Amino acid sequence: MGAGHDHGDGHSHGPTLSKDAPKDERRSKERAIAIAAILTGGFMGAEVVGGLISGSLALLADAGHMLTDFASLILAWLAFRLARRPADWKRTYGFDRFSVLAAFVNGLSLFAIAIWILIEAVQRLRDPSEVLGGLMLWVAVGGLVVNILAFWVLSRAEGDNLNVRAAALHVMGDLLGSVAAIIASLVIIWTGWTPIDPILSVVVVTLILRSAWAVVRESGHILLEGAPRGFDARAISSDLEASVLGVERAHHVHAWSITQERPMATLEIDLEAGADAHVVKRAVKARVQELSGVDHVTVEISDRDQAEDTPESRH
Structure with a gap:
């Protein structure tokens, strides 16, 4: 600006989490993302195989969640890694904004998953197929354990960071998907009623879409240079x-x-x-x-x- 420009003391355009936030806080969030990615990616293959063999849409839907979650967690981790880079003459604010972009993309991906699950659920309801409830149950229980661990790791590091919150929402969707798959498998084992599988898949989708919209709306607001919350x-x-x-x-x-x-x-x-x-x-x-x-x-x-x-x- 001109001669009247005044930043005041103590301000930096470098990629800090906040003015007083220690660097180890960022590192702890980055580490949490990495652990969640390893847990999610490690179990994803087993769930895909289990879903294909058992014929369960709930398992395949949850595996689809896990696939996108793994990609989303990797993107979130890369955002933290990239944000470590110092500001330069081209990017005077550094690379922190990339984490907001990652949160926005992750939020949108949840909507894409939801559309796919809804389409598959309608097809399954029109043309029911056999589902192996026993195999479905064991795979779903394993997925639940993995998702609980991943969500616990992320929830401890979440704070107000949109990137971590978007990743946690993905894992929460997986967790709910595993619960739905367990319930569906028990109903199928006890009653043989297979429509419960796609029905519960749709229930899970509706539960996560509200939170996904909140992440997309907030990250989009930041990307559009909207005023911070509470600033009038x-x-x-x-x-x-x-x-x-x-x-x-x-x-x-x-x-x-x-x-x-x-x-x-x-x-x-x-x-x-x-x-x-x-x-x-x-x-x-x-x-x-x-x-x-x-x-x-x-x-x-x-x-x-x-x-x-x-x-x-x-x-």
Whole structure:
């Protein structure tokens, strides 16, 4: 910006999880993703074979979940690895945004899985096929154990990270799929009623779609440079004009997020006559941080007040 540009002290465009978050927090999330990927990928083959042999759509649907989950977990892991790279002159904010893109892709993939399962379920209901309940039960129990372990690992590391949350949702879908497969296999063993298999597959799909939509909506909001949660530009502008001494007008208020943990804001202010630009900037930054929780705030003095700006505030 111009001479009135002021980032303030302590801000960095590098790929940090948040201003004060330790690096080992990022590493722990990355490690959790890797463990979940190993667990999911390791059992996926067994579930595919079991689903094909037993003829169970619930198992094949769960295996389909696991296949996309494995790919999604690898993508999430790569996002963390890529985010380690430092910012450069081309990408001044670093590579953190890739994790949001990974969350968006993972969320969309859940919808693709849901459509496939719904189509398969309708076909199975129209043309029921034999299902080997015993084999289906043992494979489903094994899948449940694996999914519980993977979900436990991810839930411990989730926090507010969209990338980890999207991965956890994939695993939760698998977990619910395994539960549905167990219930379906027991019903088939006891009653021989095979339609329970596709019916429970559809139930699982409906349970995970709501959460999938939440991830897609939130990650899409970040990718579209939407304001961070709780940031109201109109309210902040009015508050600054009413509460900060020396601010005549606050305008051009913009806020966005690099990732869910890295919100940022910029704004322009008109100074009252005789106001000290440097003092007012500090007060504005502190007030915006107090109101919104955004700790990276850039304040610009309007052109008409540039002559009153001090050399200390120039960037």
